[in-house]
Amino acid sequence: MTDADAVPFDLASMRKQYRAEGLSESELAATPVEQFARWFQQAATDGGLFEPNAMVVSTADAEGRPSSRTVLLKHFDGRGFVFYTNYGSRKARDLAANPHVALLFPWHPMARQVIVTGTAARTGRDETAAYFRTRPHGSQLGAWASTQSSVVGSRADLDTAYAELAARHPEGEQVPVPPHWGGFRVVPESVEFWQGRENRLHDRLRYTADGAGGWRVERLSP
C-alpha cells in the first residue's frame, strides 16, 4: 500500500459552502442559556441531527493532558449544563483534579457549533437519583455492571456481570442508584455560538461572564 492509497477520499478538496443567513448581535438573547435554548430547539426540530444533545466533553488531568469523549446533555438551565457518568471514569478523575472543562455541540448539518467553557461540579444525590429513576431498567443495571474506563478482561465478563445484576434486580423492581455514578453540572464561563457563513466568513459571537451575574458579548474573527 502506498501513501496515496492510505486515504480513500481526497480530503483536501472536501468542502461545503455554508449558508448565507448569519447570526447578528441584535438578534442574540440576553443570556447564553436563552440563546442555547433557541438553537437547541431548532437543532432538535429541523436540524436534521440524530442526537442534538450529544456533545463532546473535553477535560484535562492534573498535568494538563487533554482527553475528549461524547456524552449526552440531560438538562440545562440558568445554573448550567448537566450530564451523567461514572464517577470512577477517566473524565470524572480528571474533573476531580482539574474542574476546568469544555463542551462542544457539533451541529454540522446546520453549519453550527456551540462551545462552552467552564467548571464542573457534581450534582447533588437527590438530583442524580431523580434522573436515575427515569432511565430504562437495562440502563440502570448497565450503570452498576460497568466500572467505566477500567480494563475489562473480555466481553463475556461484562455480560456475566450484567446477567447477575439482572437476576438480582428483575424488571419492574427498583434498582438502587450506584454510589459511583452521578451527574456533573458545568457552570459556563463563556459560550460561543458559531454560525458557518459563505467564503469562510463565519459569525462567532461569544458571551463571557462578567463576574457580576451579567454577560459581555464579543464578536470573534472567523
Ligand SMILES: Cc1cc2nc3c(=O)[nH]c(=O)nc-3n(C[C@H](O)[C@H](O)[C@H](O)COP(=O)(O)O)c2cc1C
Ligand atoms: C452518542 C454517545 C453518547 C454517550 N453518552 C454518554 C453519557 O451520557 N455518559 C457517559 O458516561 N458516557 C457516554 N458515552 C460514552 C463516552 O463517550 C465514553 O466512552 C465514556 O463515558 C468513557 O469516557 P472516559 O473513559 O473518557 O471517562 C457516549 C458515547 C456516545 C458515542
